[in-house]
Amino acid sequence: MAQKNFVELTRTNDKMPLVGFGCWKVDQKDAEETIYNAIKVGYRLIDGACDYGNEVEVGRGIRKAIADGIVKREEIFVTTKLWNTYHNKANVRPAFDKQLADLGLDYVDLYLIHFPIPLQHVEHDVCYPPGWVHPTKTSGILLEASPMQDCWREMEKIAEAGLARNIGISNFNVQLILDLLTYAKIKPAVLQIELHPYLQQKRLVEWVQSQGIAVTAYSSFGPASFAQLTDDGRNAKPLLDHEVIQAIAKKHDKTTAQVLLRWSVERNVAVIPKSMHVERMTTNRDLFSWSLGADDIKDITALEMGLRFNNPDSYGMALPLFA
Ligand SMILES: NC(=O)c1ccc[n+]([C@@H]2O[C@H](COP(=O)([O-])OP(=O)(O)OC[C@H]3O[C@@H](n4cnc5c(N)ncnc54)[C@H](OP(=O)(O)O)[C@@H]3O)[C@@H](O)[C@H]2O)c1
Known part of the structure; x- marks a missing residue:
């Protein structure tokens, strides 16, 4: 029986x-x-x-596709994420409201907490999107004492409001x-994590799925997006050119990108590849x-x-988040 595509x-x-x-790195x-x-x-x-700095334009693209009759709003699943500087219970809803207004939509399908890292709040008119480094500093992060429980409660209110x-x-x-599940009235629907053959996280994926939480993989091509961001990948061969992946691709008459994506999809893990090229976009979803x-x-x-590429510790934030 053919695998479901959702x-x-x-x-x-x-x-x-x-x-x-x-949408990361789409100018x-x-x-x-x-x-x-x-x-x-x-x-x-x-x-x-929010952090990708392109929500206004992404929203325009979505709305144009709806206006042109390519898709109805209810047929498209829009995900966005709460940035680290808005974890305080006073700041979650205003951050979400701005994102929804920027997108020009009435609702999103999925709102994720981007990282479990509460950073000091930055007003929208001071800097948007605020990024990692606080505007009063030239480097490094400023943490804020915002408990995850309070942040999650605000996320729940956004869900309760539809x-x-x-x-x-x-x-x-x-x-x-584990801690979040002790207080969540609404369980997280999805966990989005870095996942590729160099960082397979098999037990994490299995356990999370066993809790009824769907998993989405990001950076399925491994180092492809991180060349300028981190040193960690310097010694790792690009997965898209790896001879093992190339051999499998040749056998199936597919691209190496398709092999890397299919590997996640076969674990019932969603993938979200980015490409600026229509031809790649097309094959990436086949x-x-x-x-x-x-x-x-x-x-x-x-x-x-x-081997993890998206690690704040390796791009200058002195924060071993995954230690
Ligand atoms: N939650 C998080 O913390 C987090 C972190 C990172 C990413 N993400 C999400 O995950 C998405 C994907 O991850 P990612 O941005 O790391 O990128 P990715 O999709 O793993 O890789 C993108 C890179 O691969 C290239 N590429 C795409 N298709 C290709 C193909 N068929 N053949 C050869 N090269 C190809 C792209 O180049 P071209 O554009 O030139 O084709 C680009 O350089 C992001 O856009 C973002 O939405 C989330």
Whole structure:
């Protein structure tokens, strides 16, 4: 039987597509057209964030696709994320309201806490999006004493108001999820994490899925987006050019990108590749008419290196979040 191309979320039973389009590093000047094209070639999930600095343009692309009749609002799954500087209970809802207004939508389908890192608040008119470094500093982060429980309660209120159909988390580990589950009235619907053959996180994925929480993989191509950000990947071969992935791709007459994406999708893990090229966008979502064999999975499993690229500690924030 063919694999479903969506995962059903707990509580709402919303169908989250297993393949979406990621908006990080899509320049403002390109974002409207890129998102429009992504929807036109068939993407039905758009993964954005305050931190990507392009929500106004991403929203324009989505709304243009709706206005042109390519898609109805209810047929597209829009994800965005709460940035670290808005974790305080007084700041969650205003941050969300601004994002919704920037997107020009009435609701989002999924609102995630981007990182479990409460940073000192920055007013919208001082700096938006605020990024990691506080505007009063030239480097490093300023933490804020905002408990996750308070932040999650505000996320729940946004869900209860129907403004985010689902709420979830990103870059959380099991210890923090265990704690969150002790007080959550609404369980997180999704955990979004870095996931690729160099960082497979098998037990994390299995355990989280066993809790009824869907998993989304980001950076499925490993080091592809992190060349300028971190030193960690310098010694790791680009996965898109790795001979093991190339051999599997050749066998199935697919691209190496498709092999890396299909590897997650086969674990019922959603993927959100980003590409500025329509041809790549198109092939990147062709993942359901074929499958990997047991030998392929074995070869990919052997690539595990415990190598993480999205680590605030390695891009100058002196914060070993995943230690
Ligand atoms: N929650 C979080 O903390 C977090 C962190 C990072 C990312 N994310 C999300 O995950 C999404 C994806 O992760 P990512 O941004 O790290 O990027 P990615 O999708 O893993 O990789 C993007 C890179 O791969 C290239 N690429 C895409 N398709 C290709 C293909 N078929 N052949 C060759 N190269 C290809 C792109 O180049 P071109 O554009 O030139 O094609 C770009 O350089 C982000 O956009 C964002 O939405 C979330």
